[in-house]
Amino acid sequence: MDEVLHRLEGGVSWITLNRPEAMNAVTWEQREHVIALLAEASADPAVRAVVLTATGAGFCAGADLRSQPPATPTAPPAPAPAPRLAGDVSRMIRLGAQRLITAVLDCEKPVIAAVNGTAAGIGAHLALACDLVIAAEGARFIEVFVRRGLVPDGGGAYLLPRLLGPQKAKELLFFGDAVPAEEAARLGLVNKVVPADGLEGTARAWAERLAAGPTRALALTKQLVNASLDSDRATALAAEATAQELNMTTADANEGVASFRERRTPKYRGH
Template sequence: MSESGILVEVDDGVARITINRPERRNALDTGSRDALLAALDAARADAGVRAVLLTGAGDAFCSGADLSGGGGRSDTPTTSAPAPPSPSPSPPGIDSRAVNETLRSGSQRLIRTLWEFDKPTVAAVAGPAAGMGAHLALACDLVVMAEGARLIEVFARRGLVVDAMGAFLLPRLIGLGRAKQLILLADDLGAEQALDWGLAQLVTSRVALLDEAGAWAQRLAKGPTRALGLSKTLLNRSLESSLDQSLLDEAMAVALNTSSADLREGMVAFMERRPPQFIGR
């Protein structure tokens, strides 16, 4: 399926979602952003989809929001010419309320959807992932990067405040000090350094990228989907929960999982000393 610059292929339990705007280095305009959200919503609702592989066409993963003006409204509003200095709270031509609502319904909603997705997600990053594009990758459970790929917190280079949930994600993934280093200095972070910092879990050649990332997605798609989803929710919440709340959440997740057919299969397979055959329910 192809819609508004987003390609979706479902095979053997894996939904491979490709941002297909190589002429814009896979920058997302309003249409492609909304199509990506729709593809994620469809993958969540489809019981036959048990993992998602997110990637970009060509030599980039996603260069962020499309600010060209040719593809509709972008997540970061711009004016046709630089606004003159003004003592007013917002420069002429920019409605601060509209900016707030655009972020909440656009990039924030998109990244949050990935972060809270209840099935395993893998990002295959072939090239630059900048701004919102970097956060798209980092909101996935596992990040596979090609040699030479880069994560770029580009906001300070444009005079922008970090957005698209970056201020939430980065301190949780790499700590406050390194998060400030990335945001304030706005330097590129290469694949090997991303691996060293824990922002990527695997670095491979460009040629092998989709095979390596696809293998992980296939492996996850063969797993106990409900248990994996509940486990990732517990891990995500643990970053901001008290011990008491974390233990309560854990007990509730374990109880929810007791009705899972995959739990029964896992127990029977263990007793019969054979590999389990999970069905995702």
């Protein structure tokens, strides 16, 4: 059984975690597959939006700490673990959880998280890194790290203060309490909460709207918003002007202006 399901449908790349028996705890193979699919979405003009979701009762229960890179003909199975050295853990996090989260943040196409169930640890960060988050009514978000005596990784201490402000972020990170979908929506972590049987349909409707939009303008808008959180005003305004300069070279921008002048609905082609 494929641990990551993928299909391209109507300009939308559907990426589905598929280890329901493990609440979709992310393995090494799944992580690398998702990262590769997000990179492909950025490069493929046929992809104009992405939906990230999962099968079963959980969205993602975090990282599967038991998983290891697969053996290959040129790389035999790893020997018994050697004593941990200084730098080993930080390297593992940089090359693992952080690469997964930045792959979502840096994807040039808008990414929707369709959260079908519990999103814990890196699973919560995977959802919150997406551009839009739709959650089923029974979904929960849990900053589980503190329960294990760990520091949040995978961008948690970066994402949460920007979404919630520092005080509320510290509350979630310090206590590790489960946040139900409705509360997550009230806090601004989730855009929309829907019944479980309406999750895929809502995600499809939103993704199809994005896929029919001006793809390059959306990519530049995503880049501007993400960068603005770490920029001063002058830098943000300069980036905005440059982005608009670049965008005005696209066919979709010309179509948008022409359709306004001609009082008709624009037909965007994604370039």
